Amino acid sequence: MKHRFEFEFEQERKNRMTFEYSPEADERLDVLIEDKTPILSLNRSGMITLAKTLIKMALGSYDDGFHVHLRKDLNADLPDRLVLMLHDGESTQADPVDNRQVESKHYIKP
Amino acid sequence: MCRLHVRMVDLSQYAGQTITNFNIFNTTGGAAGNWDIYFGDITLVHTDGTFIPIYSRSMTSLSPFQGPAETALSVITEKVADMTPLTTTTYYHGDHLGSTQLLTAGTGWPVGGDIYYPYGQGPMPGTNHYLFTDKERDTESGLDYFGARYYASNMGRFMSPDWSAQEEPVPYAKLNDPQSLNLYSYVLNHPLVGIDPDGHACDNANEMAVCHGITVAISNGMNAADALQAGQQAQQQQTPVQKAGDAINNFMTAGSDWLNNHPIVAIGLTLGADLPAWEQEQPAIEEEMDAVGNKVEGILKTIEEDGFQVTANEKSASQEANVTITHPNEPGVKLNLRTETHPIPGSAGQAVRYVNVERIEPGPKNRPVVIRNEHIAEQP
Numbered sequence: 371m372k373h374r375f376e377f378e379f380e381q382e383r384k385n386r387m388t389f390e391y392s393p394e395a396d397e398r399l400d401v402l403i404e405d406k407t408p409i410l411s412l413n414r415s416g417m418i419t420l421a422k423t424l425i426k427m428a429l430g431s432y433d434d435g436f437h438v439h440l441r442k443d444l445n446a447d448l449p450d451r452l453v454l455m456l457h458d459g460e461s462t463q464a465d466p467v468d469n470r471q472v473e474s475k476h477y478i479k480p
Numbered sequence: 481m482c483r484l485h486v487r488m489v490d491l492s493q494y495a496g497q498t499i500t501n502f503n504i505f506n507t508t509g510g511a512a513g514n515w516d517i518y519f520g521d522i523t524l525v526h527t528d529g530t531f532i533p534i535y536s537r538s539m540t541s542l543s544p545f546q547g548p549a550e551t552a553l554s555v556i557t558e559k560v561a562d563m564t565p566l567t568t569t570t571y572y573h574g575d576h577l578g579s580t581q582l583l584t585a586g587t588g589w590p591v592g593g594d595i596y597y598p599y600g601q602g603p604m605p606g607t608n609h610y611l612f613t614d615k616e617r618d619t620e621s622g623l624d625y626f627g628a629r630y631y632a633s634n635m636g637r638f639m640s641p642d643w644s645a646q647e648e649p650v651p652y653a654k655l656n657d658p659q660s661l662n663l664y665s666y667v668l669n670h671p672l673v674g675i676d677p678d679g680h681a682c683d684n685a686n687e688m689a690v691c692h693g694i695t696v697a698i699s700n701g702m703n704a705a706d707a708l709q710a711g712q713q714a715q716q717q718q719t720p721v722q723k724a725g726d727a728i729n730n731f732m733t734a735g736s737d738w739l740n741n742h743p744i745v746a747i748g749l750t751l752g753a754d755l756p757a758w759e760q761e762q763p764a765i766e767e768e769m770d771a772v773g774n775k776v777e778g779i780l781k782t783i784e785e786d787g788f789q790v791t792a793n794e795k796s797a798s799q800e801a802n803v804t805i806t807h808p809n810e811p812g813v814k815l816n817l818r819t820e821t822h823p824i825p826g827s828a829g830q831a832v833r834y835v836n837v838e839r840i841e842p843g844p845k846n847r848p849v850v851i852r853n854e855h856i857a858e859q860p
Contacts, residue, residue: 385855391843435824435832438853446816446840446848450796457825 377422384431387438390422397444401451410452419444427456434458570608577675578614598671600624600633613675628679636671637664642681652681798822800833812842816850 382388391397395415402409412420423438437455442448570591573582579600583592594603600612604622611617612633615624623630623639630639641663644651653660659668660681667674668681793802798820805815816838821831836855843849 383854387853387855389849389851389853391849391851393844396845396847435822435834436855437822437834438855439836439838439850441850443847444849446814446838446850453822455822455825 375421377425379422379426379430381430385433385436387423387426387430387432390419391444392419395419399440399444399451400442416444423454427454432456572608572610572614574614577612577672579612580608580610580614583608597633599636599666600631600671601636602633626676626679631666631676631679636666636669638666638679640664644680796820812846812848814838814840814848816840 379390392415395418396413397416397419398411398413399416399420400411402411420440423440427436427438434456437453439450440452440454442451570583570585572580573584575581579596580594582590585591592606592608594608594611596602596612603611603617605611605617605619609616609619612624615626615631617624617633618630621630622634623632625631626638629642631637632639642651650661651663659665663681667676789806789808791804791806793804793816795802800819800821802816802818802820805817806813816836818836818838819833820836821833823829823831834855836853838850838854839852840848841851843851
């Protein structure tokens with residue numbers, strides 16, 4: 371049985387990210403440290419939100435060092451739990467991405 | 481009542497001659513009696529598509545018709561060439577830019593029309609003064625009046641440089657768009673898709689959408705006039721927190737360069753955040769803020785005078801400022817503004833300071849969620 375994850379988003383202004391939230395979803399996210407190893411704990415909708423965020427960071431127009439703060443349960447009133455930072459060495463633009471694993475459509479606004 | 485339909489007649493053989501009369505032929509037979517002939521909507525059509533109306537002094541002519549044996553109606557002819565209309569009601573039909581392409585009479589027939597080159601060069605005003613992008617063209621100079629400035633369509637340039645109410649080195653300049661540095665250019669040299677509503681260059685995101693987003697509007701089936709109206713409505717409907725966000729974003733994208741790459745310092749001070757670590761930078765900061773006084777004052781006005789509340793949040797070790805901006809008219813909507821320092825991965829401790837602006841809205845189950853994150857890095 372094959373599963374397919376298709377995600378389309380529009381290219382945003384440089385270093386700007388709009389998050390994708392489901393109106394019904396109740397995303398859960400937390401990070402635990404066990405023996406200096408971080409454990410990322412998410413429910414399914416939280417995983418999808420995180421996946422979309424990662425894909426946007428990978429394919430969008432972001433400078434090296436661009437980062438987003440993800441709060442506990444993705445609730446903006448709760449403390450930071452995870453910082454996702456793009457670190458691409460010297461380059462300032464995302465390299466072409468291997469699309470064999472994730473099929474994603476990437477649009478640039480006219 | 482019999483209606484005559486449009487008949488296109490090739491008059492090229494009469495080029496250079498004066499047409500003083502014409503006949504309307506009865507080809508299908510008709511009843512004897514008096515026929516009313518209407519002259520109001522007769523037009524000459526040039527080969528380039530331009531319409532020239534021909535009006536009759538008398539809108540109707542009562543012509544006796546004897547019956548099928550008579551094939552031509554007697555029509556008053558000598559008045560047909562009179563170009564002065566009796567009626568004054570005409571209807572404008574614009575293209576996607578709002579330029580007047582066609583004028584029609586009340587009955588729907590075309591009575592005038594114009595064509596334009598891309599930058600608006602073309603017709604001089606006659607009875608119709610509203611031509612290129614529906615702006616009024618001056619009869620003597622041929623210049624188009626855009627409100628703030630006059631525009632010369634034959635050059636594709638404004639006749640005077642752009643200006644702003646507040647003194648600025650280069651008004652409305654966007655440092656990420658070199659075309660905006662030309663103070664005489666028209667719609668950033670995109671005349672086929674852009675319109676200029678007021679004679680000023682676009683100065684914010686919404687107006688940019690109006691001036692230069694026409695391509696998108698057209699692709700969505702919207703004409704320029706509708707796009708203009710939608711953009712203006714969007715501006716009017718902009719909420720206070722959106723205004724604050726835009727002010728900060730403008731400052732972050734353009735103001736940072738003018739501030740000699742110290743946006744964090746300037747934004748923090750602008751918001752009145754408690755930032756003791758910046759005190760030692762104060763002399764340099766003041767000089768920079770003097771250099772961009774208008775920008776900073778603009779943000780201050782947006783933040784303070786429009787009823788916003790700025791709340792200082794607890795700062796983490798990496799943060800120099802952490803404030804939340806709210807407005808009583810938008811409960812649940814917040815702007816989080818944080819200035820923070822993060823080490824560059826793999827750089828052995830070298831750090832970069834960042835400004836992050838987050839827009840937060842009530843999400844599912846009233847959970848506040850970040851719906852937008854914007855970010856700028858301070859240049860080393």
